[in-house]
Amino acid sequence: MSSDTEPAATEARRRSSTRSVTLRDVAQRAGVSSQTVSRVLRIPDEVAPHTRARVEAAVRECGYVPNLAARNLASNRSRIVATVIPSLSASVFSETLTGLSAVLASEGYQVLLGYTDYDDEREEQLIRSLLGRRPDGFFMTGVIHREAVVTMLRASDVPVVETWDWTDTPIDALVGFSNEDAMYEMVSFLHGAGYRAPCFVGSLVHGDHRSRRRLDGYLRAAETYWPGTEPRVIDASEHPLSLESGGPLLELAGRLHPEADVLVFATDIYANGALLAAQSRGIRVPEDIAVTGFGDFELSRLLGPGLTTVALPNQSIGREAAALLLDRMRGTEPPSRDVDLGFEIRRRGSA
Amino acid sequence: MSSDTEPAATEARRRSSTRSVTLRDVAQRAGVSSQTVSRVLRIPDEVAPHTRARVEAAVRECGYVPNLAARNLASNRSRIVATVIPSLSASVFSETLTGLSAVLASEGYQVLLGYTDYDDEREEQLIRSLLGRRPDGFFMTGVIHREAVVTMLRASDVPVVETWDWTDTPIDALVGFSNEDAMYEMVSFLHGAGYRAPCFVGSLVHGDHRSRRRLDGYLRAAETYWPGTEPRVIDASEHPLSLESGGPLLELAGRLHPEADVLVFATDIYANGALLAAQSRGIRVPEDIAVTGFGDFELSRLLGPGLTTVALPNQSIGREAAALLLDRMRGTEPPSRDVDLGFEIRRRGSA
DNA sequence: CCCAGGAATGTTAGCGCTATCGGCAGCGCT
DNA sequence: AGCGCTGCCGATAGCGCTAACATTCCTGGG
Numbered sequence: 024m025s026s027d028t029e030p031a032a033t034e035a036r037r038r039s040s041t042r043s044v045t046l047r048d049v050a051q052r053a054g055v056s057s058q059t060v061s062r063v064l065r066i067p068d069e070v071a072p073h074t075r076a077r078v079e080a081a082v083r084e085c086g087y088v089p090n091l092a093a094r095n096l097a098s099n100r101s102r103i104v105a106t107v108i109p110s111l112s113a114s115v116f117s118e119t120l121t122g123l124s125a126v127l128a129s130e131g132y133q134v135l136l137g138y139t140d141y142d143d144e145r146e147e148q149l150i151r152s153l154l155g156r157r158p159d160g161f162f163m164t165g166v167i168h169r170e171a172v173v174t175m176l177r178a179s180d181v182p183v184v185e186t187w188d189w190t191d192t193p194i195d196a197l198v199g200f201s202n203e204d205a206m207y208e209m210v211s212f213l214h215g216a217g218y219r220a221p222c223f224v225g226s227l228v229h230g231d232h233r234s235r236r237r238l239d240g241y242l243r244a245a246e247t248y249w250p251g252t253e254p255r256v257i258d259a260s261e262h263p264l265s266l267e268s269g270g271p272l273l274e275l276a277g278r279l280h281p282e283a284d285v286l287v288f289a290t291d292i293y294a295n296g297a298l299l300a301a302q303s304r305g306i307r308v309p310e311d312i313a314v315t316g317f318g319d320f321e322l323s324r325l326l327g328p329g330l331t332t333v334a335l336p337n338q339s340i341g342r343e344a345a346a347l348l349l350d351r352m353r354g355t356e357p358p359s360r361d362v363d364l365g366f367e368i369r370r371r372g373s374a
Numbered sequence: 375m376s377s378d379t380e381p382a383a384t385e386a387r388r389r390s391s392t393r394s395v396t397l398r399d400v401a402q403r404a405g406v407s408s409q410t411v412s413r414v415l416r417i418p419d420e421v422a423p424h425t426r427a428r429v430e431a432a433v434r435e436c437g438y439v440p441n442l443a444a445r446n447l448a449s450n451r452s453r454i455v456a457t458v459i460p461s462l463s464a465s466v467f468s469e470t471l472t473g474l475s476a477v478l479a480s481e482g483y484q485v486l487l488g489y490t491d492y493d494d495e496r497e498e499q500l501i502r503s504l505l506g507r508r509p510d511g512f513f514m515t516g517v518i519h520r521e522a523v524v525t526m527l528r529a530s531d532v533p534v535v536e537t538w539d540w541t542d543t544p545i546d547a548l549v550g551f552s553n554e555d556a557m558y559e560m561v562s563f564l565h566g567a568g569y570r571a572p573c574f575v576g577s578l579v580h581g582d583h584r585s586r587r588r589l590d591g592y593l594r595a596a597e598t599y600w601p602g603t604e605p606r607v608i609d610a611s612e613h614p615l616s617l618e619s620g621g622p623l624l625e626l627a628g629r630l631h632p633e634a635d636v637l638v639f640a641t642d643i644y645a646n647g648a649l650l651a652a653q654s655r656g657i658r659v660p661e662d663i664a665v666t667g668f669g670d671f672e673l674s675r676l677l678g679p680g681l682t683t684v685a686l687p688n689q690s691i692g693r694e695a696a697a698l699l700l701d702r703m704r705g706t707e708p709p710s711r712d713v714d715l716g717f718e719i720r721r722r723g724s725a
Numbered sequence: 726c727c728c729a730g731g732a733a734t735g736t737t738a739g740c741g742c743t744a745t746c747g748g749c750a751g752c753g754c755t
Numbered sequence: 756a757g758c759g760c761t762g763c764c765g766a767t768a769g770c771g772c773t774a775a776c777a778t779t780c781c782t783g784g785g
Contacts, residue, residue: 042740043508043531045740045741045742047741055764055765056764056765056766057741057742058743058766059763059764059765061742061743062764065743069762069763071764074763074764086525086526088502088505088506088526089506089741090447090506090508090740090741090742091506091508091742092442092443092444092446092447092452092507092508092740092742093443093447093740093770094742095443095742095770096441096444096447096741096742096743096769096770097741097744097769097770098742098743098744098770099393099743099770101443111462111468111472112468112469112472117463117465117468120462121462121463133486133488133503135484135486135487137484138475151439154439155439155440155441156442157394157441157442157443174437175437175439179394179439265672266673266676267676299676299677302678303676321617321618325618325650325651325654326650393771396770396771396772397771406734406735407736408735408771409734409735409736409772409773410733410734412772412773413734413773416773420732421733421734422734425734440771440772441770441771441772442772443770443771444770444772444773445771445773446740446772447740447741447770448740448774449772449773450740450773
């Protein structure tokens with residue numbers, strides 16, 4: 024059955040003794056050249072049916088698993104999409120990720136994940152190391168990056184999608200919405216609803232650039248609706264991004280700006296935390312103080328009065344970005360390189 | 375400066391025109407052999423200081439990023455740890471993942487993530503595809519897998535750590551706790567606290583084997599404390615794993631087992647959802663019905679009366695598993711291949 | 726003053742795969 | 756009969772890197 028088609032197949036296998044089954048092993052077993060086995064795996068239509076059947080049997084018998092590192096090297100394509108997100112625990116991104124990988128997986132791409140913990144230094148290191156795998160595409164969270172990051176990505180000539188924000192100068196492609204406009208509209212809504220003393224609460228330093236954008240929107244709105252007055256702002260960057268921080272922040276706001284009638288949080292996490300804290304301390308929302316969030320988490324519509332917040336296209340960011348990347352990776356030009364998915368003010372009981 | 379040390383460096387670069395900077399490009403620039411550049415990158419101590427400095431400068435000037443696929447192929451090591459988790463949205467695993475990748479990253483390993491959505495078929499496909507990257511280690515969630523999965527992993531000769539459960543026959547190594555014992559103890563606690571009509575609520579079919587183990591523990595406890603009586607069990611597998619399912623499940627339990635005095639949920643997600651639903655419907659917990667969970671999420675200690683639940687070693691599972699894998703990957707034998715991290719009944723207001 | 730022995734660097738031969746081209750049947754057409 | 760053409764398969768030459776060995780140069784002890 025196994026003729027000696029392949030030469031040099033004598034007693035090779037030097038370096039490591041425990042290397043796994045290779046194309047050649049399968050080829051020998053099937054009595055064909057390794058090239059044919061490779062074809063069966065990648066373009067089966069170009070192989071005669073009975074040869075194909077024999078090869079497929081051999082593959083199964085050997086338990087052959089193609090070595091993708093070798094495949095990458097030879098083909099100059101990795102079928103990897105490098106994905107940079109700030110954090111895993113913020114469950115927002117997990118939805119985006121789910122959308123992304125669902126679409127990509129259907130086309131045979133794998134997601135290689137890295138997180139930055141909202142730290143620009145780590146982002147740079149991360150991207151350097153991800154670049155080493157020669158990904159076919161890059162999914163980035165945010166549009167604000169170090170100069171070195173932009174340079175590296177540009178130089179690598181890899182399709183890049185930035186997401187979760189908006190800019191006029193994307194590295195390559197863009198799928199998101201304007202954090203600034205969203206916050207502006209939230210304040211507009213509050214103004215329309217009769218609130219007169221809003222107080223922004225969000226992380227300002229750190230590497231959380233999206234929170235910063237929301238502040239910008241808040242400040243612009245404050246200038247529009249209450250010109251000349253000092254806008255109320257509380258920096259939450261000392262508090263970890265968790266529900267638990269809601270209590271301390273609620274208290275802090277009460278101390279620094281007791282006159283505020285609505286707390287405008289930069290994220291649902293803090294806002295929901297504040298709702299929970301208010302509940303356990305007997306503070307009534309929205310009677311004593313109103314609260315708004317940003318993100319529309321699941322918890323936000325189930326908690327107490329329901330959180331008034333901004334709903335974001337979590338899932339669709341992932342799906343749209345994947346579609347866009349697929350186009351770019353195939354070399355076809357997508358309908359548009361900038362996709363604005365918008366947002367929606369979700370009005371509930373808390374404000 | 376750049377002598378013609380390397381031969382065959384004429385006008386190579388055939389196949390693809392856009393290939394990136396290689397070792398050889400750097401070597402030419404620095405006037406050394408590519409081997410020396412490789413050494414500077416991996417074992418700088420073996421290179422003379424002034425050569426090293428020159429090479430490092432060249433690396434920077436070229437913006438060189440090593441091709442890890444090529445490195446893998448040549449060295450037979452990928453510095454990748456393949457990681458299989460059921461889902462991203464269940465935030466429990468994100469803590470484990472954080473612990474895992476923190477420890478691994480410090481040793482230069484990257485995490486390649488895949489999720490199964492609690493589906494055995496997808497787990498098998500996933501592992502096949504992950505195996506293609508020739509990971510140096512495998513992190514698995516759960517201890518129950520298809521025969522094919524066990525065979526593949528055993529054959530691949532890669533260190534494997536199974537987690538989040540317990541078994542006497544691990545594939546290789548094990549870091550976890552007994553879901554069964556944990557649920558048994560929870561019921562013991564409830565029995566001791568005077569409850570007499572518990573009702574288990576959890577997903578039974580699907581591929582969620584850990585939920586199944588918890589049921590086993592429940593049944594064993596029921597047999598111990600209320601022998602001869604039919605244990606109350608509700609299958610939640612029709613309901614998505616989200617807070618929102620808490621309401622419907624609460625209602626279902628009330629209809630099927632109105633006599634139950636405590637609902638024993640297999641996960642905090644359902645339990646917290648039920649707490650939220652009870653709150654909005656005016657059902658008092660624990661007076662009208664008591665509730666327990668499993669997992670001790672952040673929300674669980676902030677919500678209403680506080681959820682009585684089982685605290686699990688989320689983070690340490692990741693850290694311990696990483697440490698164990700590192701040992702195995704280095705070829706050193708870890709202190710023990712089976713690590714039981716235990717659990718803890720967290721008593722709060724809900725039961 | 727010579728040579729053993731180590732430090733520093735270079736040379737060679739792959740790792741497992743794919744791109745590319747070349748060869749050889751078998752077909753229909755003039 | 757001869758021509759090209761298509762379908763199928765094999766041989767060859769790398770992809771960018773590292774392991775293993777070879778070579779060169781320098782040091783110091785006899």
